[in-house]
Structures are given as structure tokens and as C-alpha cells.
Amino acid sequence: xxxxxxxxxxxxxxxxxxxxxxxxxxxxxxxxxxxxxxxxxxxxxxxxxxxxxxxxxxxxxxxxxxxxxxxxxxxxxxxxxxxxxxxxxxxxxxxxxxxxxxxxxxxxxxxxxxxxxxxxxxxxxxxxxxxxxxxxxxxxxxxxxxxxxxxxxxxxxxxxxxxxxxxxxxxxxxxxxxxxxxxxxxxxxxxxxxxxxxxxxxxxxxxxxxxxxxxxxxxxxxxxxxxxxxxxxxxxxxxxxxxxxxxxxxxxxxxxxxxxxxxxxxxxxxxxxxxxxxxxxxxxxxxxxxxxxxxxxxxxxxxxxxxxxxxxxxxxxxxxxxxxxxxxxxx
Amino acid sequence: xxxxxxxxxxxxxxxxxxxxxxxxxxxxxxxxxxxxxxxxxxxxxxxxxxxxxxxxxxxxxxxxxxxxxxxxxxxxxxxxxxxxxxxxxxxxxxxxxxxxxxxxxxxxxxxxxxxxxxxxxxxxxxxxxxxxxxxxxxxxxxxxxxxxxxxxxxxxxxxxxxxxxxxxxxxxxxxxxxxxxxxxxxxxxxxxxxxxxxxxxxxxxxxxxxxxxxxxxxxxxxxxxxxxxxxxxxxxxxxxxxxxxxxxxxxxxxxxxxxxxxxxxxxxxxxxxxxxxxxxxxxxxxxxxxxxxxxxxxxxxxxxxxxxxxxxxxxxxxxxxxxxxxxx
Numbered sequence: 001x002x003x004x005x006x007x008x009x010x011x012x013x014x015x016x017x018x019x020x021x022x023x024x025x026x027x028x029x030x031x032x033x034x035x036x037x038x039x040x041x042x043x044x045x046x047x048x049x050x051x052x053x054x055x056x057x058x059x060x061x062x063x064x065x066x067x068x069x070x071x072x073x074x075x076x077x078x079x080x081x082x083x084x085x086x087x088x089x090x091x092x093x094x095x096x097x098x099x100x101x102x103x104x105x106x107x108x109x110x111x112x113x114x115x116x117x118x119x120x121x122x123x124x125x126x127x128x129x130x131x132x133x134x135x136x137x138x139x140x141x142x143x144x145x146x147x148x149x150x151x152x153x154x155x156x157x158x159x160x161x162x163x164x165x166x167x168x169x170x171x172x173x174x175x176x177x178x179x180x181x182x183x184x185x186x187x188x189x190x191x192x193x194x195x196x197x198x199x200x201x202x203x204x205x206x207x208x209x210x211x212x213x214x215x216x217x218x219x220x221x222x223x224x225x226x227x228x229x230x231x232x233x234x235x236x237x238x239x240x241x242x243x244x245x246x247x248x249x250x251x252x253x254x255x256x257x258x259x260x261x262x263x264x265x266x267x268x269x270x271x272x273x274x275x276x277x278x279x280x281x282x283x284x285x286x287x288x289x290x291x292x293x294x295x296x297x298x299x300x301x302x303x304x305x306x307x308x309x310x311x312x313x314x315x316x317x318x319x320x321x322x323x324x325x326x327x328x329x330x331x
Numbered sequence: 332x333x334x335x336x337x338x339x340x341x342x343x344x345x346x347x348x349x350x351x352x353x354x355x356x357x358x359x360x361x362x363x364x365x366x367x368x369x370x371x372x373x374x375x376x377x378x379x380x381x382x383x384x385x386x387x388x389x390x391x392x393x394x395x396x397x398x399x400x401x402x403x404x405x406x407x408x409x410x411x412x413x414x415x416x417x418x419x420x421x422x423x424x425x426x427x428x429x430x431x432x433x434x435x436x437x438x439x440x441x442x443x444x445x446x447x448x449x450x451x452x453x454x455x456x457x458x459x460x461x462x463x464x465x466x467x468x469x470x471x472x473x474x475x476x477x478x479x480x481x482x483x484x485x486x487x488x489x490x491x492x493x494x495x496x497x498x499x500x501x502x503x504x505x506x507x508x509x510x511x512x513x514x515x516x517x518x519x520x521x522x523x524x525x526x527x528x529x530x531x532x533x534x535x536x537x538x539x540x541x542x543x544x545x546x547x548x549x550x551x552x553x554x555x556x557x558x559x560x561x562x563x564x565x566x567x568x569x570x571x572x573x574x575x576x577x578x579x580x581x582x583x584x585x586x587x588x589x590x591x592x593x594x595x596x597x598x599x600x601x602x603x604x605x606x607x608x609x610x611x612x613x614x615x616x617x618x619x620x621x622x623x624x625x626x627x628x629x630x631x632x633x634x635x636x637x638x639x640x641x642x643x644x645x646x647x648x649x650x651x652x653x654x655x656x657x658x659x
């Protein structure tokens with residue numbers, strides 16, 4: 001097997017994917033065992049190659065927007081594990097000042113535009129971000145992520161049409177993990193090859209094996225290049241898998257354990273490890289040392305979140321605009 | 332009487348009506364194979380089959396519209412939303428089509444459909460999963476708005492909605508109430524809309540509420556009792572029609588009114604009720620009508636901000652004492 005990318009790239013991917021996984025495993029533990037995290041919690045575990053491949057296919061000024069399964073993409077864009085963990089704890093030091101929680105990570109300085117809770121809303125909002133980039137004559141591209149469930153919202157069809165009509169610099173990335181909560185792709189539509197939805201709007205579309213970070217990088221790079229050179233939108237269907245339930249409270253009766261195990265056998269991190277070891281790019285010790293470094297980062301994030309203060313109660317009425325002549329109603 | 336859970340009271344209402352009437356069916360996200368996102372429809376697919384218990388993709392506008400069309404063509408749909416927050420996508424159909432069809436067609440088409448699902452806060456769910464919508468829907472002429480506080484009422488009101496109401500009904504439940512126990516009779520029963528319920532009779536002030544907020548009002552009621560304040564507690568049960576006459580009668584006795592609701596304050600149900608009572612009962616009031624609502628902001632995630640956002644027993648006790656002109 002030849003190495004198609006630099007050693008640094010492989011190490012970057014490995015560290016980022018390991019960070020996302022360890023961060024979420026730890027956060028899930030804090031949720032379940034200690035109750036430090038509440039509300040809905042949707043894990044990205046199994047889908048890490050998407051975040052990693054998209055990062056090397058873009059530049060920092062490119063914009064990311066996604067749904068509520070947002071931890072992995074925020075970490076990828078550079079939101080610190082400390083800020084992410086603190087947000088899960090609802091602390092003032094979190095990436096949304098403790099106001100967002102798991103589903104609503106935001107980090108605009110790193111061009112991460114959230115963290116959206118209504119299924120499919122970000123498909124339209126992402127198109128709007130791209131409209132603004134084109135309007136401002138920048139070279140930036142928007143990466144707009146959504147799940148297979150969101151592909152059935154009317155929003156997708158309306159904004160695919162607009163994005164093509166106005167030739168906007170956007171890549172639509174459908175993270176197809178095969179289940180919209182408990183409903184499989186096959187039970188939600190006759191069109192199970194989601195990338196074909198782009199064809200109705202003559203949008204360049206393709207499917208990608210998103211358990212393989214190299215393939216994600218390659219296909220997303222092509223789409224980003226098209227968008228950056230005024231070639232318009234692309235739809236990529238990233239075939240992935242979530243090992244965990246839809247959210248922490250999901251009993252997952254709609255699929256078998258054997259199915260989950262089958263996907264784990266081509267786990268994106270394990271695949272990457274195999275590649276790095278088999279090409280003698282690194283030793284097991286190198287990988288272990290990255291894992292141990294990441295473990296420390298995650299432990300530190302928990303400590304940081306734990307020691308951070310909650311927002312003051314006065315924050316209840318901050319970040320909500322009012323007219324000075326008609327203040328908040330407080331009776 | 333038997334003791335069942337609130338979620339099963341809802342299921343019994345739907346199942347009894349579906350056994351009685353072949354035109355009634357249930358449609359929504361995860362209602363069939365998954366047995367309901369909150370297990371409200373557990374077992375209904377097995378009993379009624381795929382024709383009548385129907386899973387939909389995540390397409391709220393689309394399946395709400397299908398329900399509205401079916402209702403205009405002889406069926407009586409029950410449309411479940413996983414949360415009323417997602418139903419905002421379907422608001423176009425509820426407001427622009429369902430609510431107006433009877434008037435717009437000059438009385439040719441009615442729209443007997445029930446939209447139901449959990450509403451309002453349910454812990455730290457963040458801004459986009461926590462909105463309470465009663466006052467927003469109650470603003471719409473042509474629809475009926477139901478917000479039961481307990482399983483007994485939920486069952487009787489839902490059966491009423493499915494069987495007898497020929498207008499669209501929006502029916503507000505709560506994730507945090509689904510596990511509540513309630514007593515229901517073995518025999519069939521219906522509860523007419525527009526009839527509030529006096530939960531406790533009292534003489535010192537009237538406290539009006541609806542939906543799951545009744546529970547915190549009852550906590551406050553007991554605090555107040557220990558301070559020798561005997562409040563009359565009214566549960567509205569339906570918001571539209573609104574049983575303001577029951578509230579007026581109570582105020583004629585107590586001369587004081589406090590309204591407690593999980594709702595944004597501007598144009599809230601309490602605001603409408605306050606208008607009605609000051610107009611019809613001005614001479615009976617010994618203190619300004621007061622209300623406790625949610626904060627005038629989105630509901631934030633942090634635990635302390637979530638608590639500060641909502642009505643709570645302490646706030647109720649404090650305002651009740653102000654209404655009584657007692658020191659806190």
C-alpha cells in the first residue's frame with residue numbers, strides 16, 4: 001500500500017479522530033455515571049473520519065455548519081476540548097457560554113456555525129452562509145453537514161434548487177449513518193441512494209466510503225475545489241455508521257448487535273492505525289503515545305469544566321436583543 | 332378505577348377511538364416500529380397494523396399536510412409530533428390551511444384532525460427543544476387548544492378531540508408527565524372542552540394554571556396553606572375554548588387572581604385571561620391581577636439558567652403574598 005499523503009497528515013488525522021472519540025467516551029461517562037451533563041446527547045462515535053478528512057480538504061477560513069450531532073466537527077474546527085466539555089457541563093467557559101449545551105456548540109472565531117436542533121434547518125442556513133460568502137466576494141467555501149434523516153425535509157429540496165440557481169460555494173455533506181433515530185434509510189424513502197437527490201437539480205453528486213479518511217479527504221477536496229473556483233455546489237453522501245444510539249436514551253431495538261459489530265470491524269480509527277503501521281510510518285508505541293496525550297487532554301477538559309463556574313443568573317436575560325423602550329417583560 | 336401511566340392514558344384514548352372508528356389513524360415519526368419516541372403508542376402497530384399506525388420520515392410539513400388533506404376527505408387523523416418544537420415546520424399547514432378551511436370554503440370542508448405531542452420544557456434540552464406553544468396556537472381562530480395536567484384529563488379530552496370535535500385540535504402533552512400515574516375509570520368517558528377544573532377550593536386568592544405547571548402550583552398551594560393562606564386552584568384543561576367564567580366566579584369569591592404558566596409573557600394565555608377578568612370582574616378585584624410566566628428569553632441550557640427561566644413554587648408563594656398584601 002502506498003502512502004498518498006504526508007506523514008504529518010496521517011498523524012494529524014489519527015490524533016484528531018482519537019481526540020473526538022476519547023472526548024465523547026469520557027463525556028458519555030460523565031453523563032451516565034456522574035450526571036454532570038444533561039439534556040440530549042448525540043455521539044459522533046464511528047463517524048470521526050468525516051471530521052478529519054474534511055479538515056484536511058479545507059482551509060481554516062472555510063465555514064462548517066451542522067445539526068445537533070456536533071461535538072466532533074467543533075473539535076475538528078479547533079474549538080478546544082476545554083470549551084467543548086465546559087459547554088456540555090453548562091459552564092460559563094463553554095463554547096456557547098453554557099447557553100447551548102450538547103446540541104448547540106458554536107465557535108464563530110473558528111468558523112464553526114453550530115449546532116442546530118431542528119432537523120434539516122442547517123441545510124438552508126448553510127446555503128445562506130454560502131450566499132453571503134459569494135456576496136462578499138471571498139474565496140471561502142461552506143461545508144454543510146446533515147444526516148440521512150434530514151434528507152427527507154422539504155428544506156433540502158428548496159435550498160438545493162437555490163444553491164444551484166445561484167451557483168453558491170457550498171458542499172452539502174449527507175452523513176448517512178443509516179438510521180434517522182430508529183428509522184432506517186430504506187424505511188424513509190424509495191430513494192435510498194441519497195446522493196441521487198442531487199441529480200434532480202443537476203448538482204454534481206457522489207457517494208463516499210466515509211469509514212476511510214483518505215477517501216473522505218479526496219472526494220471532499222474535489223468538491224471544495226469546485227466550489228472555490230465558482231463551479232457551484234456538490235452533494236456528497238458520506239456512508240458512515242454511528243456505534244452509539246441516536247442519543248443516550250435510545251435503546252436501539254431497530255438494529256442487531258451483530259450489525260454494529262460488523263461496522264466496528266472496519267472502524268475508521270482501526271483502519272487508519274492499520275495503514276500507518278503496515279506502511280512502517282510509525283510504531284505501535286507512537287500511536288500509544290498519541291492516545292496517551294489525547295487522554296491527558298480529555299482529563300484536563302473534564303477538570304476544566306468541573307472547576308469552571310456556571311453562568312451568573314443574570315445571564316438569563318443576556319444575548320437576547322430588546323428595544324430600550326420596551327425592555328424584557330419581568331412581571 | 333385503575334391506575335395507569337399518563338402515556339398509557341393517551342394510548343388508551345387513541346386505541347379506543349381507533350377500535351370504534353375505522354377512519355381514525357395515527358401518523359408520525361417513530362410511532363409504529365419504534366413504539367413511539369416516548370412509548371406513547373407502544374403496541375399500537377401490533378394491534379392496528381401498518382395501514383393505521385404509520386411511520387413517517389422526518390418531513391413535518393409534508394405529513395402534517397397529508398393529515399390535513401385526509402381530514403378534508405373523510406378520515407380523522409391523529410398526527411403525532413415528536414415535539415411541538417418540530418411542529419413549527421408544520422405551522423403553515425395548521426394555521427394557513429387547517430384552521431381556515433371551514434371558513435374559507437364557506438362551510439363545505441371541515442378539518443377534523445388532532446395534532447398531538449410533547450410541549451414545553453423537559454429539563455436541560457436547550458433553546459430549540461423547550462418552547463411551550465399554548466398561547467401561540469390559542470391566538471389562531473378556528474382551532475382548539477388542549478393542555479391537560481394529568482392522565483385522567485388527557486384521556487377524556489383526547490377521546491373528545493378525536494370523536495366529537497370537527498375543528499383541528501392541537502393537544503399539548505409533556506415528556507416529563509408521561510411517567511406520571513393517574514386513576515382512570517374502567518368504563519369509557521369523555522371530557523367536554525371549555526370546562527376548567529377546581530382542583531382545590533379556597534377563599535383567599537385564585538391561582539389559575541394548566542398543563543404540567545399544575546404540579547408546581549400544587550407545591551406552592553401547600554406552602555401557602557402552612558402560612559394559613561387558602562388558595563383556590565383552577566386547572567383550565569383547555570385554553571381555547573377558555574373557561575373564563577369559572578375563573579370569574581372564583582374571583583368573585585376570593586377577589587384576587589394569580590395566573591401561573593410556562594409561556595413567554597407577551598400575549599400569553601394569562602394576558603388574555605387577565606383582560607377578560609378585569610373587564611367582567613373589575614369591581615370584584617382587591618388587588619391587581621398578577622402572573623408568573625417563563626422568562627422573556629429562549630430557554631438556555633445551563634442548569635441554573637434553566638431553573639431561573641421557569642415558574643417555581645417559591646416565586647408563586649412570593650407573588651401570592653404580594654397579592655395578599657402580606658410581607659414576604
